[in-house]
Amino acid sequence: MGARIDARPAIEGEEFSRVALSPEATALLRTLWERHGPLMFHQSGGCCDGSSPMCFPEGDFKTGGSDVLLGVFDLPLDGGPAHEEPVDDDGAASVGQIGFWMSREQFEYWKHTHLTVDVVPGRGSGFSVEAPEGKRFLIRSRIIG
Template structure:
């Protein structure tokens, strides 16, 4: 099961971004620690090739970025009742942004954010958890 993002790009009819159950579980935990979250996918090598998760608004977006979708993790990971998390005050919406330059390369792909063991980037909030976010992509039809 995955959580699909809302469609945010004019002219699109299908989601461009999704979360695996493992990603939702980690994001649920990170939300309790950091509050509202956002993703940014830049490009290039090293940490730029992984999606970076920040407290919402900490990474400033501009016209050089594209909002690929908004993901709703309000229901939390499988097995958790919606609204049962401590401090949960309603919806949990996470914006997923990508640099416009990177979007030109990836415009024909659907991205799924997953979690794997390892060390995340020092700037991404999952770094201390011993896990990192990873993009799995497939061509859009």
């Protein structure tokens, strides 16, 4: 189905990726991008749906000083591998950029983990754009150095 995509680091001074997309998440995000245009993730913490990453059309969730941008995914929109060249031969975007934001308070708890956005069957929050697809995003985590 494809390889995992690591986000470009976005925290000043960091040179490692804190967040990745599973191949299944990448496939779902391509479909969602076609329907909704540019996307973003936000993870607020808390319980229930608040503990799952929420995917929104870019700008629909307002971020601010209480949020941290952990990384930016270069999502290949044409089904090919992620690359640095953002347009195809026709001048159309072939890579979409998706920011992954987390509340600063939640980041304090999770700052020692690497996160992978994955997809499972089920229905997540009604506010996250994957909800009508019968799938939901979730986070798989592992401790980092």
